[in-house]
Amino acid sequence: MSSRRAAAPRRGARTVAAVLGALVLAACGAGPSGAPAATATTASPAASAARPAPPPAGGVLDYQLGGAYPPAADVDVVVRDRTAPPVRGVYSVCYVNAFQTQPGETAWWRRAHPDLLLRDARGRLVEDADWPGEVLLDTSTSARRTAAARVVGRWVDGCAAAGYRAVELDNLDAFTRSGGRLTQGQAVAFAGLLAQRAHAAGLAVAQKNTAELTRRQVRAVGFDFAVAEECQVWDECDVYTGHYGRHVLEVEYTDTGRRPFREACAARGDRVSVLLRDRDVVPRGTRGHVSEHC
Template sequence: MRSHRVPSRPSTLVLTVTAALTALLGTACSGGAVRDARAADAVTPPPARTGFDYQLGGPYTPADDVRVVVRDHTAKPAAGRYTICYVNAFQAQPDAEREWDPDLLLRDGDGHVVMDEEWGEAMLDIGTAAKRERIAAKVNGWIDDCAARGFDAVEPDNYDSYTRAPGGLLSAADAKAFLGLLAAHAHDEGLAIGQKNTAELAADREEVGLDFAVVEECGQYDECDAYTAAFGDEVLVIEYEERGLKRACEGWGGEISVVRRDLDVLPAGRPGYVRRTCDDL
């Protein structure tokens, strides 16, 4: 967390030539991060403009108005609700560096592991196609588990980690190529996949293969337009401040899903728990 599937059968020759051209084009475009339209069309994005809850701090019974819930991949889906499975895809969870091969951790020029200092998370090295494939294999295992347990979609976090990598160690192209691998796999498993934050890459959602957006504080920082321009009403917004909630609701409350949560996204009943919506203003 930053805070947190027949037309008439073609001939064998046509099939062979088509397969070869497809392979060539796939290699040439962002390391294979090209949208498979058939797979994407087979998945169902979240209901739009509806009650929403962000439950990364622990699962609890959603309020009656909630139709969409986000929970960590270690939790169970919310019964009767469209549930999105959160995975930390671009960084290691705090103190989980040992769960990754040492060469898959991003390192600076002195060989030190590059950390997201705000969250105490080691960054993953998605800088080469070979490493992206190895990292994706592990993350895709979590996505498989999300699908097996009945989740409807997946939210891979820290798409914007390349912006925190010093000295240009990672690029936007690296991030898009890696997320494209996850998107293709999620679609193969029948899951929709969301873009997390990263307004500067929202316009590339079709190239990468993304179905919706999960956005933190776009009201607070006046970024919601970047997401609605790319994703239309398929935008889920989490605000952490009352000012951000008011701005998101006043500007886009009738167009997208907006909720205010406490920064620690605590379960209901815990001291400090906050959940407010545009209807509460």
């Protein structure tokens, strides 16, 4: 999926979550590194040896990045921001903005890890053009990838400590918005470090969008399933099912009309999780909320 096509659903789905996350961190009086998610956990050798299980194939999905709320009784899989708790008794996936900063956390990155933020030739921070305040992490060298993985890895560990079963690493496609300063290979290498950290903590790992990855790259990272936004709209769903079979969480959005959702249900609804959501993924009870599955 190209960056501009992916930008609207991906950013729209996490805009509210970013604000809520910043408020939670502010209330706690701590920056990103001091949030509860920074608590490290150590996986046992037995846990590390077994590959964590992905979400149940074809399970009913609820995508709650705009704010957590009690899921319906038939929901099997919930995706929530890392600042929210998992749902007890439901397979919960932890959303982590892994390749860019959240707007409310950029100031912290500038103070604590200025060398890990991508800059242009004039020393200016490279922001996502569509979302001011979201600065790309600099994953251009092995040393910087390792250092950034230590920071983001603490959040991944925190997801496991909270009780999540899997992690969704967002902005894998940030390299497409770097003006040529980052490459796909560097993104894959960084994702591999985070996947290794997640697996060690007992978490399955989702590939988020970025359909241009090759099968070899997918295997090199160690992704276990996919979260694909609007793959019906952009005719990319076969890429994800080709890599992951039934282990795909597909999210279509209402502002492209209901036809893509109906087509997705007819094509794959009996095999993979297909969900229709409002673009801002607002909580149930909020005006504009839509959450329907096949």
